[in-house]
Amino acid sequence: MSKVFGFYSLPLRIMTRPFEGFYAMKYQREGTLKIAVINLLLVLISYAINDQYASLVVNPQNPLTLNSLNNAVMIVGALILFCVSNWSVTSLTDGEGRLKDIFMAMCYAMTPLVLTIVPATILSNFLSADEAGFYFMILAVGMMYFIFLVFVGLVTVHNYGAGKAVLTIFLTFFALLVIVFLLTLLLSLWQQLWVFAYSIYTELMFR
Amino acid sequence: MNSVLKRLILLSLACVFLMTTTAWADTPFQGYTYNFWGWLVPSPAAYIPVRSFGLHDICETLGDLSDPTDMRVDNEGNIYIVDWGNNRIVVIDIELNLVRVIDGYYRDGVWVENAFNRPHGIFITDDMHIYIADNLNHRVVVLGKGLNFIREITAPQVEGLADDFVFLPQYVLVDRGGRTFVIVQRVFEGIMSFNAQGEFLGYFGTIDVAFSPIDLVWRFIMTEEQRAVQTRFIPREFQSMDIDEYGFVFTTHVETWHLNNQVMRLNPRGEDVLVNFNANVVINGDQGWREAGAMAGPSVFTDVIARPHGMYSALCSNRGRVYTYDSEGNLLYVFGGTGSLQGMTRRPVSIEMLGDDILLLDAQGRGRIIHYQPTEYGRLINTAIAMRYDGFERYATAYWRELVRLDENFALAWAGIGRSLLSAGDNYNAMYYLQRGMDVRHFSVAFQRNRLDVMQGTLPNILTSGMVLFGLYISFKVYRRIKGKGASEDE
Numbered sequence: 001m002s003k004v005f006g007f008y009s010l011p012l013r014i015m016t017r018p019f020e021g022f023y024a025m026k027y028q029r030e031g032t033l034k035i036a037v038i039n040l041l042l043v044l045i046s047y048a049i050n051d052q053y054a055s056l057v058v059n060p061q062n063p064l065t066l067n068s069l070n071n072a073v074m075i076v077g078a079l080i081l082f083c084v085s086n087w088s089v090t091s092l093t094d095g096e097g098r099l100k101d102i103f104m105a106m107c108y109a110m111t112p113l114v115l116t117i118v119p120a121t122i123l124s125n126f127l128s129a130d131e132a133g134f135y136f137m138i139l140a141v142g143m144m145y146f147i148f149l150v151f152v153g154l155v156t157v158h159n160y161g162a163g164k165a166v167l168t169i170f171l172t173f174f175a176l177l178v179i180v181f182l183l184t185l186l187l188s189l190w191q192q193l194w195v196f197a198y199s200i201y202t203e204l205m206f207r
Numbered sequence: 208m209n210s211v212l213k214r215l216i217l218l219s220l221a222c223v224f225l226m227t228t229t230a231w232a233d234t235p236f237q238g239y240t241y242n243f244w245g246w247l248v249p250s251p252a253a254y255i256p257v258r259s260f261g262l263h264d265i266c267e268t269l270g271d272l273s274d275p276t277d278m279r280v281d282n283e284g285n286i287y288i289v290d291w292g293n294n295r296i297v298v299i300d301i302e303l304n305l306v307r308v309i310d311g312y313y314r315d316g317v318w319v320e321n322a323f324n325r326p327h328g329i330f331i332t333d334d335m336h337i338y339i340a341d342n343l344n345h346r347v348v349v350l351g352k353g354l355n356f357i358r359e360i361t362a363p364q365v366e367g368l369a370d371d372f373v374f375l376p377q378y379v380l381v382d383r384g385g386r387t388f389v390i391v392q393r394v395f396e397g398i399m400s401f402n403a404q405g406e407f408l409g410y411f412g413t414i415d416v417a418f419s420p421i422d423l424v425w426r427f428i429m430t431e432e433q434r435a436v437q438t439r440f441i442p443r444e445f446q447s448m449d450i451d452e453y454g455f456v457f458t459t460h461v462e463t464w465h466l467n468n469q470v471m472r473l474n475p476r477g478e479d480v481l482v483n484f485n486a487n488v489v490i491n492g493d494q495g496w497r498e499a500g501a502m503a504g505p506s507v508f509t510d511v512i513a514r515p516h517g518m519y520s521a522l523c524s525n526r527g528r529v530y531t532y533d534s535e536g537n538l539l540y541v542f543g544g545t546g547s548l549q550g551m552t553r554r555p556v557s558i559e560m561l562g563d564d565i566l567l568l569d570a571q572g573r574g575r576i577i578h579y580q581p582t583e584y585g586r587l588i589n590t591a592i593a594m595r596y597d598g599f600e601r602y603a604t605a606y607w608r609e610l611v612r613l614d615e616n617f618a619l620a621w622a623g624i625g626r627s628l629l630s631a632g633d634n635y636n637a638m639y640y641l642q643r644g645m646d647v648r649h650f651s652v653a654f655q656r657n658r659l660d661v662m663q664g665t666l667p668n669i670l671t672s673g674m675v676l677f678g679l680y681i682s683f684k685v686y687r688r689i690k691g692k693g694a695s696e697d698e
Contacts, residue, residue, distance in 0.1 A: 055654075056642055056645075056647060056650055057647060057650065057651045057654070060243065060645065060647050062243075062244045062246075065244075126658070128651045128652070128654050128655035128658070129647070129648070129651035130651075130655075
């Protein structure tokens with residue numbers, strides 16, 4: 001397989017043999033950030049294609065509110081948030097993974113999404129409302145396999161047992177909330193500071 | 208040069224004046240509808256006010272209306288106005304003639320004068336029996352031809368009613384079987400229904416009380432005492448009702464939750480069978496509103512009228528608008544509004560139909576009736592929807608095309624072209640129009656049929672050529688084998 005797909009062989013190997021693949025990614029230094037980012041870009045492009053070309057039956061989107069760039073920012077933002085909060089939790093609970101490893105594991109785990117979204121989108125153009133279940137089933141299978149791979153990836157990267165991995169993932173979501181809260185706080189404080197500085201500036205200008 | 212310029216100016220001025228006289232619709236309001244995603248889309252006015260009149264326009268000695276509450280049109284075109292404050296019913300016709308004033312009746316051949324005390328609602332059956340909800344006399348009066356008293360419906364003598372129960376009927380309705388429905392003040396169990404003899408049958412059209420999860424959490428936290436003190440969850444009060452050609456009862460009620468319908472269509476068993484295929488547009492009038500300031504708050508449907516061909520119009524007392532829906536729950540058009548301009552209402556209380564025209568009863572001040580007539584646009588919609596409802600959809604294409612010409616933003620018209628093409632069998636072209644009209648349901652049907660057409664057109668050729676190729680392959684193999692055998696024998 002590695003001969004056929006060349007540089008893209010590791011993502012496919014992770015899909016077929018996740019434990020061995022993630023092990024190779026981290027400990028045998030086969031994973032590269034370049035391929036991870038390419039995989040992420042492929043997912044973003046797939047979602048853009050899905051938004052644009054999925055049939056009316058499964059995708060009654062308003063073309064005036066459709067914004068692929070916005071979606072991309074949302075996905076990347078959520079990914080970075082999850083990686084950072086996972087890193088901040090696991091570095092306290094003896095996780096071996098660095099931030100780069102976590103990010104790479106997440107991106108490499110996205111291969112099922114790359115492989116399902118575009119075919120499902122093409123298929124949707126041949127389906128009526130009664131058969132739309134097939135489309136949603138393909139998407140759901142891809143999503144579930146992605147979640148499974150994320151789990152395996154985190155377990156392997158941090159060298160955890162299953163129970164500890166589940167616990168840290170729960171803690172990750174908690175850390176995620178804390179980060180979002182702090183960001184909101186920071187934003188509002190920064191805004192107040194800005195308004196304060198700006199009012200001083202206007203006072204001085206009109207003096 | 209100068210004269211040419213002058214001529215040009217004159218010409219352009221003339222053009223401007225000509226255009227204003229032809230293209231300017233003199234409506235004091237803006238028509239609109241909602242599209243598939245629940246966005247507001249402006250549209251031409253479907254109905255325009257043609258006149259507004261009060262009792263002083265009909266007869267000098269009649270006096271003014273005082274807080275009128277209800278209005279009905281009988282099948283002869285007479286308009287019955289319940290003059291609540293003056294304890295009488297005024298009957299007029301649309302040519303502004305006074306037909307009669309009902310303030311009493313003959314009981315056993317004796318005229319009873321000033322018989323009503325704050326009459327509130329009225330209903331006229333097909334055989335011209337008049338039902339009057341005589342509010343403060345605690346009864347519903349049934350009058351026959353010539354104002355002869357037939358019977359009265361009084362407070363039901365049944366177990367289960369509160370000891371201090373007072374029968375205060377507000378609105379009354381009679382179905383074909385003679386069953387009488389009465390909306391009674393401070394009765395939350397439902398609409399009271401009585402049989403033809405005036406005996407209490409039970410409650411009709413009870414609204415399901417939905418516990419919200421938050422309510423349940425609160426009840427879990429509360430102590431026993433608090434729970435006991437808190438009143439039970441009571442369903443909302445009915446506002447008004449009307450009956451359609453099939454004997455189904457349309458009702459309106461006040462909704463506190465903005466995702467619930469304010470209109471119900473009750474079958475004879477009292478179950479809500481209202482249809483709405485678009486989940487993004489709820490049947491409660493406006494989908495968005497200001498929270499404070501002028502014209503704030505959700506629509507409040509104070510009256511509803513069942514129209515022929517499955518349509519119904521609901522009147523919003525908050526903003527004075529009339530919302531018309533078809534049998535599938537599509538919002539067809541909105542017209543009317545509050546204000547002091549001619550044709551606008553201040554405190555609309557009742558809506559009625561006279562033929563294709565719509566009458567609104569405005570209770571403000573001296574009281575008046577506003578007469579709306581459909582425009583070409585409104586008439587086209589009414590006709591096209593009627594044709595669809597009656598099963599002549601395939602012939603409605605011309606009407607929908609004309610509507611698209613008048614208002615290109617009207618999604619229902621695009622979908623209408625698509626649906627008429629679909630029922631005429633033109634599946635491929637139907638797909639385009641249904642997509643433009645965002646009719647996903649019928650788009651899917653058209654797509655499925657078109658897919659079948661394509662497959663039936665191409666599959667035989669593909670299969671035949673496949674068979675031929677397969678046959679050629681087999682015969683080639685056989686040929687090779689025979690030839691090969693021959694060759695090996697030769698060697």
